[in-house]
Amino acid sequence: SYEVTQPPSMSVALGQTATIICGAMNIGSRNVHWYQQKPGQAPVLLIYKDIRRPSGIPERFSGSNSGDTATLTISSAQAGDEGDYYCQLWDSNTASLVFGGGTRLTVL
Amino acid sequence: QMQVVESGGGEVQPGGSLRLSCGASGFSVASHGMHWVRQAPGKGLEWVALIWSDGSNEYYANSVKGRFSISRDISKNMLFLQMNNVRADDTAVYYCLRGIAVPDAFDVWGQGTMVVVSA
Secondary structure, three states: OOOOEOOOEEEEOOOOOEEEEEEOOOHHHOOOEEEEEOOOOOOEEEEEOOOEOOOOOOOOEEEEEEOOEEEEEEOOOOHHHOEEEEEEEEEOOOOEEEEOOOEEEEEO | OOEEEEEOOEEEOOOOOEEEEEEEEOOOHHHOOEEEEEEOOOOOEEEEEEEOOOOOOEEEOOOOOOOEEEEEEHHHOEEEEEEOOOOHHHOEEEEEEEEEOOOOEEOOOOOOEEEEEOO
């Protein structure tokens, strides 16, 4: 199966930039989506197809994808950005959808 | 307003069966790949199954292959997940999701339905 790795947790100072990574072999050749999940709530789509933002998602959230790393960047981090972040892609080799294990973001 | 409402969850004994339902509104289940994704308590997201928009193909996670079956009723605009021979590790909140973009991303999430497998 296609292995996708995310750091389990990270922290960022209030107002600073958080960079959440999703690592996998040649992930840059695939389209990656990102979700935010706050405690007790369903996930929300933040970024799709590497860089696209759904309507209503602030410009503070951006994505990139190249080589073996896809990245979600959160600029000017706010307390309300705390939560779990998941990357997701489709593995055509195994015809299966894959989620990263998730990264819990803490805003200090 | 696009919306999905999952139902049918509950407590079931190991080896038992359960059928989850999902009612969609604001869009047609025949126009999208439709998925089930689950989340065990305190754990991450896990994809379960996909049915193509034309209904011609179904795909399953290895963990549920041979036990779960995804289906839909276009006339009722509903999606289903038949869960057979359930195990304790099937305990999770189950989400019904429509796919957008290629490959599928999930833009509409309901509150899910909780399945507890316990003796």
